[in-house]
Amino acid sequence: MPAVESKHKVAPWKVEEVNRLKKLLKEGKVVALADLMDVPARQLQEIRDKIRGKMILRMSRNTLIERAIKEVAEEANNPEFGRLADYIDRGAAIIVTDMNPFKLYKTLEENKIPAPIRGGTVAPCDIVVEKGSTGMPPGPFLGELKSVGIPAAIEKGKIAIKEDTVVVKKGEVVPHKVAVVLATLGIKPVKVGIDLLAAYEDGVIYTPDVLKIDEEEVIQNIQKAFTNAFTLSVEAIIPTAETIEVILQKAFNNARTLSIESAYPTKKTVGDILAKGHSQMLALASELSDDALDEELKELLSSTSTSTTEKVEEQEEKEEKKEEEKKDETSAAVGLGLLF
Template sequence: MAEERHHTEHIPQWKKDEIENIKELIRSHKVFGMVGIEGILATKIQKIRRDLKDVAVLKVSRNTLTERALNQLGESIPEMNKYLDKQTALVFTNESPFKLYKVLEQTKTPSPIKGGAIAPLDIIVKKGPTSFPPGPILGEFQSAGIPASIEAGKVAVKETKVVCKAGEAVPQKLATMLSKLEIYPLIIGLDLRAAYDEGTIYEPELLAIDEGQYFSDIIRATQNAFNLSVNTAYPTSATIGTLLAKASVEAKNLGVNAVVFDSGVMDALLAKAHIQMTSVASKAADKDANAVDDDLREALGAAASAAAASAAATPSEKKEEVKEEEAEEEEDTSEEDGMAGLGALFG
């Protein structure tokens, strides 16, 4: 204990202040995270810090001082020490860990790779023309392992080729040519290793959410729930309108088919009876012209003329009629569609 106290007394004041500053930042923010900053230039870090000023605070400190600060805070916070590795910075925010991850991912930008660096993935040069005119650069392409020739007065890559496999060191000549071709294999930015939120540690695998897929899943689940509710006649605030509209249509159909004399279906019954009557009269008139009176014969003639005129209508006229019918149907069903709840909103 005496040795520990003696050692503590010799910690420089600036280190003590730095430790206290880290502790205060952790206490004053809902979430803090560990981010890797390997390979990021100081100017890039300064730009990222400015870009994050409305969302998060970025702090670069020595790993040893960060470790001391976390240990002194206790509880489960020291568990974050296992994410201290190489060049590490701390980031503090009052947003959720998911929002923090998304914001940090947006700091990442493509960057050229240096000669001697390890390729993080297969580096591919695709077939096609370049902007370079013929000259010594053709030999530079070939010496870098990029198959090239002259086509239409420009240097062109002859075939798509993997010029460096993942895990291999990139030759200097190749690195130079990749930069000239504006092929940037590296993605440089803050790499979130873990985020701490009220006793829970979130790693990137959990925070990396495909928002488009997530939203699609919610829409699909909502549609399925809506359809299930309607098909099982389970009333909810979202489906009651559609259920009532469906019940009204089914009741009217039942009334017409069962010939129930009700004010709600009388018009439909009369229209149906009229159609049946004219059909019978037409067949009777075909067999015996005297089977129908003059008024009915005139009505049948008018109906036949209307049918012939409709059949002779031009395609454009028919198209206009279809559009008018569709417009009327839309007006008739607007109330039902308006009641479609979440299903209509997401449809």
């Protein structure tokens, strides 16, 4: 008895769709998968309008997307690209773009739209109903507020919330009754939009946990690293294009200070050395008795006692000012470096 051959026939439209998806997958520098399950049609159209020209968004059946990805991976002998199919979830769609994965993720997040939360979903944060008038007239809604634990009363002919109230804590499931009350109050604690599932670029698959970065924190870390490197270069005397000027200024100031303190005269310091010696001589003379001083020295002490003190104070102020200027120059150099 001849064997009966059984062959599963694939609908022609599915074959055509897979071929269209394969063509699309081959066109993009970056290929990503996204979830559109929770995006209402109206909001999705708004998002499409915002991202038009930046990327191509193609929705299809998950099974067809998976088949297209695996066939492209097999044809290109690129098993890593084939792994992208492992991230297909819920209402998946393909995104093709020239944006790098980080910019793509940021763009999708920025274009999400505030929306009411659905009953049965997990609260992404503490959901707070704030104190104040609801603008609604007295009626059954007052009882609905109280039934979900929101203190309310009639004030000036309107229903008012008496105090800020956390109705659902982060991580808790939102009861359907609470969701209805929140929607009535116009509270939109969630953002709906295109959720990136994974993105592929140059042999690497990026997931949202990698792509989600705090830009301000990254910039601060880079600035801190630059400042630390700048300080190390100056203190360890490791010259670089950014620090050589500060290193030379520091070396000059140290050499000048050494020359003055050790009384080793140079063209730059001889005046300061003589001024310091003169001040020290007057200070010593002021400690001696009048019998040990001649008339010229007495007269000099008498006429310059006040001015000498002022000069000493002025010299100390100058030294302090130089130290401050030195610090300011270092800070300015660091700040200037951060601009490039």
